Amino acid sequence: MTTYxxxxxxxxxxxxxxxxxxxWMQSMPADRRLEKQAEAEELFRRIGITxxxxxxxxxxxxxxxxxMFPRVFTAQEWAKLDRGIKQRxxxxxxxxxxxxxxxxxxxxxxxxxxxxYQNAAYEISVSGFVPPKGVYSHIVGIDIVRTGPTxxxxxxxxxxxxxxxxxxxxxxxxxxxxxPDLFRENRIQPVDRYPDLLRRTFASVAPAKCxxxxxxxxxxxxxxxxxxxxxSFLADLMGVELVEGQDLFVDGAFVYMRTTQxxxxxxxxxxxxxxxxxxxxxxxxxxxxxxxxxxxVYRSGGVTICSAPGAGVADDKAVYTYVPEMIRFYxxxxxxxxxxxxxxxxxADDHKYVDENMADLVVKEVHGSGGYGMLVGPKSTKAExxxxxxxxRANPSNYIAQPTLAxxxxxxxxxxxxxxxxxxxxxxxxxxxxxxxxPGGMTRVALKDGSLVVNSSQGGGVKDTWVLAE
Amino acid sequence: xxSRTADNLYWIARYMxxxxxxxxxxxxxxxxxxxxxxxxxxxxxxSLLRASGxxxxxxxxxxxxxQKSIEDYLFFDRDNPNSVANCITSARENGxxxxxxxxxxxxxxxxxxxxxLRRIETARKRQELSQLTDWVMKQTAMxxxxxxxxxxxxxxxxxxNIGYYLERGDSTARLMDVKYYVLLPRADFVGSGxxxxxxxxxxxALGSHRAFRWAYGGDLTASKIAHFLILNPQCPRALITxxxxxxxxxxxxxxxxxxxxxxxxAVRALLAELEGQSTEKIFDEGLHEFLTRFVxxxxxLGAVIHDSYLSGDMAL
Numbered sequence: 032m033t034t035y036x037x038x039x040x041x042x043x044x045x046x047x048x049x050x051x052x053x054x055w056m057q058s059m060p061a062d063r064r065l066e067k068q069a070e071a072e073e074l075f076r077r078i079g080i081t082x083x084x085x086x087x088x089x090x091x092x093x094x095x096x097x098x099m100f101p102r103v104f105t106a107q108e109w110a111k112l113d114r115g116i117k118q119r120x121x122x123x124x125x126x127x128x129x130x131x132x133x134x135x136x137x138x139x140x141x142x143x144x145x146x147x148y149q150n151a152a153y154e155i156s157v158s159g160f161v162p163p164k165g166v167y168s169h170i171v172g173i174d175i176v177r178t179g180p181t182x183x184x185x186x187x188x189x190x191x192x193x194x195x196x197x198x199x200x201x202x203x204x205x206x207x208x209x210x211p212d213l214f215r216e217n218r219i220q221p222v223d224r225y226p227d228l229l230r231r232t233f234a235s236v237a238p239a240k241c242x243x244x245x246x247x248x249x250x251x252x253x254x255x256x257x258x259x260x261x262x263s264f265l266a267d268l269m270g271v272e273l274v275e276g277q278d279l280f281v282d283g284a285f286v287y288m289r290t291t292q293x294x295x296x297x298x299x300x301x302x303x304x305x306x307x308x309x310x311x312x313x314x315x316x317x318x319x320x321x322x323x324x325x326x327x328v329y330r331s332g333g334v335t336i337c338s339a340p341g342a343g344v345a346d347d348k349a350v351y352t353y354v355p356e357m358i359r360f361y362x363x364x365x366x367x368x369x370x371x372x373x374x375x376x377x378x379a380d381d382h383k384y385v386d387e388n389m390a391d392l393v394v395k396e397v398h399g400s401g402g403y404g405m406l407v408g409p410k411s412t413k414a415e416x417x418x419x420x421x422x423x424r425a426n427p428s429n430y431i432a433q434p435t436l437a438x439x440x441x442x443x444x445x446x447x448x449x450x451x452x453x454x455x456x457x458x459x460x461x462x463x464x465x466x467x468x469x470p471g472g473m474t475r476v477a478l479k480d481g482s483l484v485v486n487s488s489q490g491g492g493v494k495d496t497w498v499l500a501e
Numbered sequence: 502x503x504s505r506t507a508d509n510l511y512w513i514a515r516y517m518x519x520x521x522x523x524x525x526x527x528x529x530x531x532x533x534x535x536x537x538x539x540x541x542x543x544x545x546x547x548s549l550l551r552a553s554g555x556x557x558x559x560x561x562x563x564x565x566x567x568q569k570s571i572e573d574y575l576f577f578d579r580d581n582p583n584s585v586a587n588c589i590t591s592a593r594e595n596g597x598x599x600x601x602x603x604x605x606x607x608x609x610x611x612x613x614x615x616x617x618l619r620r621i622e623t624a625r626k627r628q629e630l631s632q633l634t635d636w637v638m639k640q641t642a643m644x645x646x647x648x649x650x651x652x653x654x655x656x657x658x659x660x661x662n663i664g665y666y667l668e669r670g671d672s673t674a675r676l677m678d679v680k681y682y683v684l685l686p687r688a689d690f691v692g693s694g695x696x697x698x699x700x701x702x703x704x705x706a707l708g709s710h711r712a713f714r715w716a717y718g719g720d721l722t723a724s725k726i727a728h729f730l731i732l733n734p735q736c737p738r739a740l741i742t743x744x745x746x747x748x749x750x751x752x753x754x755x756x757x758x759x760x761x762x763x764x765x766x767a768v769r770a771l772l773a774e775l776e777g778q779s780t781e782k783i784f785d786e787g788l789h790e791f792l793t794r795f796v797x798x799x800x801x802l803g804a805v806i807h808d809s810y811l812s813g814d815m816a817l
Contacts, residue, residue, distance in 0.1 A: 076612075076616075077605075077609055077612065077613075254594070254597060254598045259597075260600075263600050263601050264601075266601055267600075267601035272503055272506075273601065274503060275505070277505070277813075278503050278504070278505050278813065282817055287817070288503060289503065289504045289505070289813025289814070289815075290502055290503055290504060290813075291502045291503075291504050291507045291656060291660075291754075291758075291810040291811070292502075292758050292760075293815040293816070293817070294815065294817045
């Protein structure tokens with residue numbers, strides 16, 4: 032039987048960061064808890080923080096379950112995470128500049144060339160191009176799991192357009208509204224600088240041709256997208272326009288948006304649509320979401336696209352295994368945060384091991400996301416394991432495997448009261464002229480008893496994440 | 502402001518106003534059904550359908566007009582693009598798209614209307630029609646009130662109001678035209694006094710029957726009613742009030758943007774024409790002819806506004 036690290040109760044003792052939550056927890060009998068939970072849900076719905084799910088019938092506006100029990104880190108714990116996350120974000124960007132340039136890391140034999148250059152996410156159309164300030168990934172969302180008091184592992188990197196930051200901000204807002212006393216008693220570092228830092232990050236990477244205060248926009252696929260709320264929320268907090276592809280057009284060397292006062296030039300585009308859709312002339316010709324000619328303007332330095340097209344090659348699950356190498360190669364440092372040990376099924380020895388031990392491992396598709404296309408060995412039936420085994424054998428290089436991690440738990444409100452549930456963490460590191468990280472992130476919690484899958488599509492919820500002041 | 506955002510705001514207003522118009526029509530229809538003599542009123546239901554702009558859609562689906570089907574069609578039917586349910590849903594969806602251009606209160610009002618509509622739609626027991634129409638009036642008033650009380654007086658506020666006034670002017674003209682054209686085909690009936698019931702119904706449909714009594718003493722005459730609904734700036738639904746409202750908000754836009762577009766010239770021309778009108782001139786021209794011309798002019802103004810601000814196709 033695996034034992035899981037409980038972030039609040041360690042060997043029967045309440046750990047320091049949670050000391051002041053003990054009384055609060057006991058002050059929440061079932062009826063008060065349900066009342067508060069209903070209040071939170073009502074607030075979320077009224078503000079409109081929902082995940083829009085169309086085409087499945089039922090309520091198109093679903094709420095992500097919100098758990099009121101906060102997850103807490105001490106300042107010391109966070110200091111290590113902060114250094115480790117920033118280190119990783121730097122290395123990932125250095126890697127991207129390198130592989131779209133001279134490819135030194137491949138030449139040095141530290142990462143196989145085919146893994147990079149034959150990767151589906153490698154964008155040949157931007158090779159040789161260096162984006163402003165040498166930044167490809169402006170928002171790096173790094174998924175971190177914990178297995179012990181000082182044991183943190185990086186599960187995966189998200190270098191393109193990691194979502195969920197609105198939950199970090201709204202969960203905090205919700206908690207401050209509902210439990211102001213908690214914030215008086217605990218010294219919790221604020222996260223509300225994030226939108227301003229995000230705007231400054233974008234402004235700092237404006238193209239060289241921009242000779243005035245840069246105009247920043249967020250490009251959304253539209254209001255049917257499940258993350259539309261987040262797009263409009265961030266646009267509002269930053270005070271920038273939220274545009275769709277049809278609102279932008281290219282004329283000569285620049286991109287313009289259609290406004291009630293005529294065309295207005297746009298300098299920085301924070302796009303929340305995939306590479307394949309941003310420019311039908313360069314990528315998928317059937318895309319209705321993008322802007323024809325955008326890539327030409329981009330490559331001639333008329334506009335900055337965040338994240339830069341091609342950034343996805345750094346967050347591929349197979350490339351992930353080489354991030355510690357990147358840190359050593361580009362920064363000359365040892366990784367502060369460790370990777371989860373990973374077997375690459377592309378390699379015969381690794382595949383053999385995975386094949387033999389599949390029932391004990393987590394097996395993932397290299398390009399999968401959202402908790403789909405994966406097998407959690409110990410939680411699966413024999414038939415499911417066999418079916419997955421066949422899939423991996425058919426195309427080994429499409430899979431990696433990792434040990435089943437003993438994900439830490441935090442106390443969570445459930446029907447019976449309070450019970451431990453597994454959590455992970457996604458902080459959002461901002462990379463522009465400077466590198467910034469607000470103390471917090473999105474904590475996802477697997478609400479089903481015993482479940483290790485925290486994705487919202489698989490029954491996960493969110494919590495407020497606290498970092499205490501020194 | 503993005504042209505698309507302005508367009509969404511404009512349509513929030515138009516859909517909410519349209520929902521209110523349809524609810525008023527239903528209210529009037531239900532009232533007629535309560536009158537002691539029910540015979541001869543079939544044409545009233547028919548005229549209500551015409552005023553709502555959906556007579557052919559109804560006929561295709563249900564055939565002959567009957568009260569229950571008409572209520573369903575005008576209030577709930579998702580196949581009817583102008584049903585109350587569709588108008589409120591569309592207004593709310595337009596609001597969701599431009600959520601950040603609205604205050605929490607405005608969004609709350611739109612969203613509450615939508616959430617309650619869903620409850621009404623799925624409730625097992627159908628509410629009384631009067632409860633439904635009261636509910637619509639309340640929701641549209643809440644949205645309108647939240648806009649007036651909380652919204653920044655920026656460009657978006659002007660686009661919302663332009664949408665309200667354009668929709669309202671259009672619906673007043675159509676309502677009048679339906680009563681005139683369908684029920685009084687022979688011009689010598691106008692002003693004869695025989696049509697009092699019909700005119701009363703028209704005033705009621707515009708929520709103006711009491712206001713009219715205050716504004717004009719003595720007998721009900723077609724001339725007074727036409728004056729009230731077309732030329733009296735005190736009447737909130739009069740054509741001249743709606744055009745003046747558009748002129749005001751287009752004027753504010755021109756000032757805000759420090760530049761005029763063809764829209765300002767167009768609205769000034771229309772307003773000047775109405776100000777130069779009298780009921781005598783209108784009856785000389787023919788009420789139906791006048792109203793048809795107004796509906797066309799209003800649509801033309803809408804097109805100029807679209808080209809000047811909402812289309813996003815302005816030159817670089």
